[in-house]
Amino acid sequence: MPIIPLNVFDSLANNFYKTFIVEDRYLTFLQGLGNTLVIALFATILGIAIGLVIAIVKVYHAQSGHWKIANGVCSAYTAVIRGTPVLVQLLIMYYIVFASAPSEMAIPIAILSFGINSGAYVSEIVRGGILAVDRGQMEAGRSLGLTQGQTMKSIVLPQAIKSILPALGNEFITLLKETSVVGYIAVVDLTRAGDVVRSRTFEAFFSLISVAVVYFILVMGISWLLKKAERRLAKSDRR
């Protein structure tokens, strides 16, 4: 039977101590986690808002031929955002668009960047969802005297959202993990926190693996929430 030398445990405990306890380094991780959550949450909300508006503009234009200019703007936006890396967009936002902003504004700028980025993807998901709803639903709503907007809001969108929830969930998960590049503009998010600690302790294992585990748990949490939401929306499918 091989003998495990005691000093393996010793060094593990020592490394754990170095990574989390010394100089209250766990606080760095907590601060990073907080920033990651704030950025991801508000960027998601912004992304949904932008995505909904753009999807509706595009669908309305395709169906009626109106709103030509708005549709052009929206198409250009989707093309540019999807055509360039999110990190480049973040850097442009921070170093060019808001070059004169104080460094405390880094988090709002990050939220704006990620929200604008996500909006382009969400808009295509929502647009697909709207188009997948049977035409007869819009006609039935209109035939009752509801306006196009009322029908969209009360009849078409609820059905569209139900069918696109899995794709939206994907987008939220991607967004959460994409925020890990925010360290480039000197925001200490979860990833950056792990990296900062690693560079202080010269001990990569604990700092980086714990960061990975926390992301994993967050994503599991989102998946769980989505599954719950899906089940709630599916109550009208029971036979």
Next chain:
Amino acid sequence: MIDVKNLTKSFGDHVVLNNITEQIEKGEKVVIVGPSGSGKSTFLRCLNLLETPTSGEIWFEGEMINAPKTNVNKLRQKMGMVFQHFNLFPHLTVMQNITLAPVKLKLQSKEEAEQNALRLLERIGLADKAEAYPSMISGGQKQRIAIVRALAMNPDVMLFDEPTSALDPEMVGEVLELMKELANDGMTMVVVTHEMGFAREVATRVMFMDEGIIMEQNSPAEFFANPQNPRLKDFLSKVL
């Protein structure tokens, strides 16, 4: 009540309705029959502007509904429509399906609308389905609820676009029965259908459409006993 003047509708080069002029009076039950592709559904859908006429005028209760300034939403509140595929809202309960429009359009309070809906559901014997979702009920029940949904707006005219064509044969009867009751109550109705029995029994006037025009129309007795147009004769010989 409905006045159609020189109505033409084309999709691209394809002329679906060719210069139709027609009047429908209050209380009439007009049944439109004809081969598929004859334009009868398009004609019906032009009446409440689900299709925009290419040219011509459609007047309803003294207003030209396809004039650019007309509030078509307001007019549609008075024109109920029933679709071939029911088009119930699958994410809403039967009760919500019926009350959505009257409440959203602020014509009735939620309580009023629900009472009204329950009364209508009781009339068709489906009060116990108020909290069911459309996926849980049969096709015949769906279509009867779709009719009730339109009735909840207290329309002046009801348009039916092949209301029994998507139903299993054993469910056609219950829907036609409800439509007959509606006719007996004096509702003005325009019905596109393949149910010749219904046309014979309920219609005050039967129209035969083919190639985008109304080729022949008559009282049901004359229409079926003495068809004039050879195309109508041919059509009747196939469907009767």
